[in-house]
Amino acid sequence: EAYANCTVLEARPCYDVARLMFLDAERKKAERGRIYFTNLQSKENTPSMINPKPCGHLCCCVIRGCEEVEAIEYYTKLEEKLKDDYKREKEKVNEKPLGMAFVTFHNETITAIILKDFNACKCQGCACHGEPRASSCSESLHVSNWTVSYAPDPxxxxxxxxxxxxxxxxxxxxxxxxxxxxxxxxxxxxxxxxxxxxxxxxxxxxxxxxxxxxxxxxxxxxxxxxxxxxxxxxxxxxxxxxxxxxxxxxxxxxxxxxxxxxxxxxxxxxxxxxxxxxxxxxxxxxxxxxxxxxxxxxxxxxxxxxxxxxxxxxxxxxxxxxxxxxxxxxxxxxxxxxxxxxxxxxxxxxxxxxxxxxxxxxxxxxxxxxxxxxxxxxxxxxxxxxxxxxxxxxxxxxxxxxxxxxxxxxxxxxxxxxxxxxxxxxxxxxxxxxxxxxxxxxxxxxxxxxxxxxxxxxxxxxxxxxxxxxxxxxxSAHNYKIDHTEVDAIENRQNGRPATNLPAPKSAKYIAQVLQDSLPEGETTESEEQGSQDEELINADGMNDTDFQSCEDSLIENEIHQ
Structure with a gap:
């Protein structure tokens, strides 16, 4: 409404995912441990015992509280517990917004105009702040208190x-x-x-x-x-x-x-x-x-x-x-x-x-x-x-x-x-x-x-x-030429369309990795296309829960079978 010629391609609100990322990392470790010892037992037909304490494999004496446990049973229980905690935490993520969002526009020109409006310094008495274009929702959204800047790479x-x-x-x-x-x-x-x-x-x-x-x-x-x-x-x-x-x-x-x-x-x-x-x-x-x-x-x-x-x-x-x-x-x-x-x-x-x-x-x-x-x-x-x-x-x-x-x-x-x-x-x-x-x-x-x-x-x-x-x-040794002519010309034309409407280059989605599996079908991210150490799915033949598999497990499985 405030920017008639502006097309918003995507708006991603940010949530508190710190604990979710921790649970996700621990879950993957437990999953890899379960798969490793499952394949090892199927190959050697003998169960493996581990000491689940830190530095437990360096301890040569068995004392109270440091008893060995069966590896597959330990990692299976740990994985199930972490899966439940992960799912519960993921359901509560939407209840913990951070009050910030990543917004993607159709080209860089309109982005520069919006950034210029919000960050322009216009003195009014003792206050010095920018005055963005107003809309019917500006007052309810408290737009005057917003801080706008270019987003870093995801x-x-x-x-x-x-x-x-x-x-x-x-x-x-x-x-x-x-x-x-x-x-x-x-x-x-x-x-x-x-x-x-x-x-x-x-x-x-x-x-x-x-x-x-x-x-x-x-x-x-x-x-x-x-x-x-x-x-x-x-x-x-x-x-x-x-x-x-x-x-x-x-x-x-x-x-x-x-x-x-x-x-x-x-x-x-x-x-x-x-x-x-x-x-x-x-x-x-x-x-x-x-x-x-x-x-x-x-x-x-x-x-x-x-x-x-x-x-x-x-x-x-x-x-x-x-x-x-x-x-x-x-x-x-x-x-x-x-x-x-x-x-x-x-x-x-x-x-x-x-x-x-x-x-x-x-x-x-x-x-x-x-x-x-x-x-x-x-x-x-x-x-x-x-x-x-x-x-x-x-x-x-x-x-x-x-x-x-x-x-x-x-x-x-x-x-x-x-x-x-x-x-x-x-x-x-x-x-x-x-x-x-x-x-x-x-x-x-x-x-x-x-x-x-x-x-x-x-x-x-x-x-x-x-x-x-x-x-x-x-x-300066770093001279980056910035042409503001096009931005100023478009800003001065109140009812006209931009002279050039260059599409924005393809970029990654601004969303945490732990939330990317909840994207709609058909919507992919750059990180998913390029692959990730922790998020690529492994072979479905040897897996039951394909939603919780990773690339390292496929490597481990293939190496053991060889």
Missing amino acids: QNIYWEHLSIRGFIWWIRCLVINVVLFILLFFLTTPAIIITTMDKFNVTKPVEYLNNPIITQFFPTLLLWCFSALLPTIVYYSAFFEAHWTRSGENRTTMHKCYTFLIFMVLLLPSLGLSSLDVFFRWLFDKKFLAEAAVRFECVFLPDNGAFFVNYVIASAFIGNAMDLLRIPGLLMYMIRLCLARSAAERRNVKRHQAYEFQFGAAYAWMMCVFTVVMTYSITCPIIVPFGLMYMLLKHLVDRYNLYYAYLPAKLDKKIHSGAVNQVVAAPILCLFWLLFFSTMRTGFLAPTSMFTFVVLVITIVICLCHVCFGHFKYL
Whole structure:
């Protein structure tokens, strides 16, 4: 009614499906376990016994509460229970709407017009909001309170996280980040962690062994472990924030990890400080400067770059080699194997060991090394060839991992453009280092220092205007041309039809995977056409309940028969 020439192809309301998705995943695990042991018994004619407790297959003694049970009976009962819970939860899904919906229009032109109406900024007194076109239902639907934006790709959405929103999401995010900040405020660098541990004599028993290999290797091992652990804590903090999209989670991971790594690797070691606690005391505590001796003449020596040259060399060879080995993935694989309750679950773990490439963490580490190289590229030029070597090896390693080791990640372009915008910190830090170096040697009023200061101010102003206010678009590495001529022309023609009515490209349905089996007959989704690891039906000859079968079970059945 408000948009006469608008054709709505589809409108999908969103529901709270978090528990439904959990029950569906557990049901499929139980189903695969039942089928595996059924086929195994038909082949070997002997029943299988399992310990249904986590890590039960590692327990060699039978104690009260950890008795073994018959595998087929256990998985059959578990599957029936989960099926009943799944059906009951699915019947209640329609009673738990989230107050949001995905709407698909017939072309992009009308979508741009609607988005422009809702997001146009029109000042009315102190209020500043958009004024969409009114209809007879606008007041009853409270259209003025709607928030409209382009929808991400369906595969980019965490459907189970959509129920965590509003005040609850912000409180959750605030608590996680406050705890993270308190933890990292005092334990910013691995060196301060080792120093804190030495106060409690944690490493003292190792020294009593009087073995030079152990006594020298153990502190280095702890230093390396904490160097890898601290960014991992930052990474998982973004995971527990329960973002709605994978792109948003990766962007948050990238920004947080990059900021922390710059402090841990570059800023604090360069200033001779050990933690953010000392850093803020150095900034704001006058007594600290009077009592402590911070010799910047020693900090900004060119020889100080030797440490970072070694760091870049280690990142080029050891860091890239660790990316090829994928040790964190191997550790998670081992933990999942240990927690598996039976051979069927261990086989399922082996079939699902690959996961998506983590662009956020990868961008953070790569940009950290790039920032270190650019920061010391003038005061310590020898670091540049090793930085180039790191970038070449990193390109080869990431290309191999993207093609052969990880699952494809469905992310939007914001993660890549955000990385480009974030890396402008590298030339700014380079100019800061050059300014400090020149000021300590020749004074602030020297021509070289003044010229560097002017260039630094101009660079900061240009970067802030580009990143925060959208100016200097032609300087961006990502230039996406947007033609608004057609949108404005159609908007000005109140009674005319659009000059061009291009059909929208075929896209996937905006509906959670657990709800797709309730679609009307003949209506398919892109994910159903392409196939899924968990949702494709297996052979009907060996199945009784075809509504609850999956692709992995067909693979298991075929492998056993062979």
